[in-house]
Amino acid sequence: MTDSSNTAALRDRTLVVSGASRGIGLAIAVAAARQGANVVLLAKTAEPHPKLAGTIYTAAEEIEAAGGKAVPVIGDVRKEEDVQRVVDTAVEHFGGVDICVNNASAISTDPTETLSAKKFDLMMDINVRGTFLLTKACVPHLRKSANPHVLTIAPPLNMSPYWLGVHPSYTLSKYGMTLLSLGWAEEFRATEDSAGIGFSCLWPETYIATAAVTSLAAGTELAASSRSPEIMGDAAVAILSRPAADVTAGCFIDAEVLTDAGVSDLSRYGGGDTPIPDLFLDAAEPKQ
Template sequence: MSGSSGALSPKVKVGSLHGKVAIISGSTRGIGKACAVALAKQGCNVVVAAKTTTPQPTLPGTIYSVAEELEQLGVKALPVKVDMRSLDDIQECVRQTVDKFGRIDILVNNASALWWQRIEDTPMNKYDLITQINSRGSFALTHLCLPVMAKNKFGRVINMSPPLQTDFRALSSWVLVYKGFTAYNISKFGMTMSALGAAAEYEGQGITGNSLWPATVIESQASKNFELGGREMWRKAQILSDCVLGIVCGPDSFTGHQLIDDEYLQQEHNLSAEDLAVYRCVPDVEPPRALASHGHMGATGDATVRRGDVRKLNTDVKGSSALSKL
């Protein structure tokens, strides 16, 4: 396999995905859309599974506009309105996919709800919301896709979620996502468990399961809407889509991993630190590895960022300290 137009870095080893079918949740913008475009450039048909059907000022892109953009790349695209809280929507998405394509080869569980608050500041309705979307929604979609993948003896499940942590001190010392954000951690670790479960239960059947997480804040509508620093603190979403291409095109034996994006690219595709510069949003500034675990070179100190309802952003920003310390 060799580098191709779907990957931003020419070093990422990818191959043709002609005839394959991917479902990507939350694919109308940001990371999900970057993955959709990258897979489409490799010849993969894509199901655009997301909630947005009409453009909004703070949420550009719809399932229809993205599907049209993908079809201009020469593949087939299926826009499906999916609220990840709705089992009916998820079931209908899988049904339409099988009806149209007759197969499912790739599942990227990307859709996610953000809630970065402490236990005492987390109402139960918010806990229910993020758990329904993150843990339950990704589990339900995985649950329905795996039997379809098994029929063709090929499948790739990739969940955008962090490595599991069992040491409570690690949870208190990670920057940004982890410090004290217990409800969010539960919901995201549940996604990781689904990926690992797919790996364990389908080992040797051509199906892999891996989780994938960024080391840095990624440029997206969420990073803009929640004011997660400036562009010099972000990497492009293509660092994750390059990882997805590498995993999808990788061997069946590459399974059961909890991956950090830049570490995966360095270890599996031989990218150097200099090669990673292609993913910077600001070309001459290396962003802090703020989402990497304690012990990695980005996690420093006791800083936190609080983010909940975007309508209460001003209040959250006043109570945050991490962005000024990174």
Template sequence: MSFQLPDLTGRTAFVTGTTRGIGKRIALTLAEAGCNVVSTGKTVDDSESDLEGTIHDTAAACEERGVDAHAIQLNLRSPEEIEAAAEEAIEVFGEVDVVINNASAIQLANVADLPADRFDLLNEVNVRGTYLTIRAFLPHLKEHGGHVLTNAPPVTMDRAPGKAAYAWSKLGMTFVTLSVAAELRGTGVAANCFWPVTIIDTRASRYFGMGTEDDWRTPDIAADAACELLDREPDFSGHTLYDEAILREAGVTDFSPYNVTDGDPQPLSAQLFDPEYERP
């Protein structure tokens, strides 16, 4: 059985990092489910870049799927821009009931090879950016209810050779989200984290040589998992979940449409962040 998109008509999602990759796919899948989308990120002009895609391209593609969309340029290292983006999104749509922390910086390196400024960048974008984005929407979410989703792994690692700074920042995103879930329990606001079992085929996974195509799945699996979580009641909160587990609970038995090549990819992403992970 394949995944059936829930009906998210009438809802509005603020998504970070929608220029390309997982963030763009999440935005488009939300639109296909009927959810309005606020497309955010740094890229508004790709004319002088080797990488195609802008936040405006993603917003336009969402609108082609029959929903309303709005693009806001956003640097997650700027508290002022985050606050302004939240205010603009609420002003445009009246209500924003979904906040998805997808954007994050990545650099994989040994401690000896990663200088302080790169460590700071990873933590400013990933942990601090997630913290400030959630915080900017908290008053609105408390009033209207809704969901916070963060693309981050379970907090299970005790070491991360070759990726200490990146892993620390991603686990920080999880810690912030779970803390918010506990703070908001019973208020009608859910906060959960989702994470891929396998490496996802993105520019980053190719650039850093994270396995091969046989090890990858497409961003569609992360997007479908996010949509499934948004279809759950707000009392389902405070969880860190792998995409496979989320979709299995939704009745998915055939994961082959998500695979980049034939065959079932190894659970590399889960193993990186959960040494004891075993696929069901």
């Protein structure tokens, strides 16, 4: 997406992005890099995975090829010392942090009776704890930024019994991310003494062709009806280019963000004529 009024909105601004070695996290990093942003990546993938493309190093190469500056940091968003290290790296290399992107996430939609405690803990630790740790570590530096944002890849709260019941543990972990964002939006809202920090969530309207989709049994077919991660990257940049006060406490849907920004044709992102609606959106709820 190209918006001539905002082509330099992120130039020389510094993003810290979790889970940025591939998928949505990488797409957001690359989209920001096209505007000249600095990106510090936190991810665990240092060596090539037998089933997943890309490492934290190839991701850094893509970011720099797109026009940004990148520093890869190998680490686990669940570990406080790793999270602090990625923030310290951003400050050391670029002088601060302007944007925090909470992208790292784990998913398991197993029914409660078959969901292992290990998978439950993994979702809570990455999705909720990881979001908390990274945001907390960034806040002191975000306070010094002229336009600080925290963007969390989490859905709007939908209290439909269907979404509450279909996979309660995964729903809890993702809504936990959303609730943290909404709570922080109020906690760090602008006052007479503080400029405030903008907290917002972004969620895809449709399935996105990431490893979470392609690794499923019908992954090839599902991917054909999924949009590319680039739609999330472009939507994220559109949000992050705006004044933080204008978007704080917002829970945005990627397609709506781009439509509002003047993008009338979303076919460039793939997915065919009827892409699959994503989780937590009413359009995805099966008819009774």
